Amino acid sequence: TFSMLRKACEKWVLDYEKFYYQYEPERVSACPLTIHGLLHVPDALVEIGPVWTHWAFPTERYCGRIQPAIKSRRHPFVAIDNYIVLQAQLSQIKLIYGVESELSLKVPRSKERKRRNPSCILLPPHRTSSSVPKTIIEKILICFATRFDTTKAVVRRHLDIDTIVQWAKVRRLNGGDEMAASALVPFAEDRRDTTFIRYDMLVDLNTRRRRVQPVYQKQSFYRQLQHILVVTLPAAEELGLNSQTTFVLAAIHRCQVQGTSHSGAAYYEQMGALEVVDMSAVQCLIGRIEAVNDMRKFVIDRTGTLQSSYYVTGE
Known part of the structure; x- marks a missing residue:
């Protein structure tokens, strides 16, 4: 009582x-x-x-x-x-x-969003090119050299490093996840780690057989999102660009998957190399559970309709 x-x-x-x-x-x-x-x-x-x-x-x-x-x-x-x-x-x-925007004392969140592409939108804060490490610049050159089937030297001639901008977060459109870059969003014990992601890529099954016609198959990979980069390239005949084009890239740290558990959950112990890919390949967040008896970390992948990617032949 x-x-x-x-x-x-x-x-x-x-x-x-x-x-x-x-x-x-x-x-x-x-x-x-x-x-x-x-x-x-x-x-x-x-x-x-x-x-x-x-x-x-x-x-x-x-x-x-x-x-x-x-x-x-x-x-x-x-x-x-x-x-x-x-x-x-x-x-x-x-x-x-009807004067909501005129009387607002702060910039609306929608106007802080920049560099929107068909699959995602970038969220503040953001940093200038001076915060981008040189190792990331080299990875960007490799990414574009592979994309345009050319050399790093050609890409370097057209890439203006001063135009590169880093963003802290990215959100997949149409109800997708909001993911954070570990370089700009520090980890804290009292909140979720939203830096680990899944991304899909088309992999050539005949990559070691150069004389055989390529056969591409979609595969999923698990990575940690470290940098969200906006890179603008000018019109360049060497790159096949008819006008100035903006690209949204993701610098990701590889999770070296060692195998899967009996329930099908992938696990890893160490992080691998860093690479730069197009942001459209990044699909969703993943969760992780650390094993009690060893250093293995098991991946929780919420694969579903919103997280599935589709590739059309010829694109």
Whole structure:
């Protein structure tokens, strides 16, 4: 019952003060406000119900939104009330007169998106070419040399390194995943690692037999997305480009898959070489589970309709 809960909270606070506060004024720092707040928990449950009925993630977000409005320590609730009223009035003005973009104090997220191609959209933040390592530049040259069936020297003549831009995130269109570049989005223990991806490529089954007609088959690979690159090439007859063209590339770190488990899950222990591919080949995010007894990491691949790629003969 609530009376039992009220007595239990009171006893806990008294015991806490006895052990930590010890009734000495110089030890008052051991009694934060949250300790006193426990005394009000039973009464709050009686008045507004359990926590799950009135506190949720939207509530927390809203509290974080109005917190900067507290400018006065003497009258905090007056400041909050004024802020809410002004926000409501401003929202109505935007809706009635259609001036939402004109009155916005920040750039809309849709306008921060750049370099959209048919399969994905890039999201901020972004960095200039000075942040691109030289090793990545060499991989870009190799990527274009393979794409245009030419040499690195030819590509280098037309590639302006100063135009290369790095982006932090990429989102597959039509309900696809949002993936992050590990070079610009640091890993944190309190959030998911959205840098490991699956990408599909057409592989020549007769690559070791040069005199045999190529036979291409789609294969899936698992990699870590390290850099998202936007590269612009000018019109160049040597490259077969009739006009200036922008390419979205992905610098990915290879997961050296060693085999599959009895359930079909691929696993790896080490990372391999770095390569640059077209972003359209990147399909979706993958999950990873590290084995308890060894260093193997098992891949969780959510293969489905949204993550499937299709290749049409001749493209």
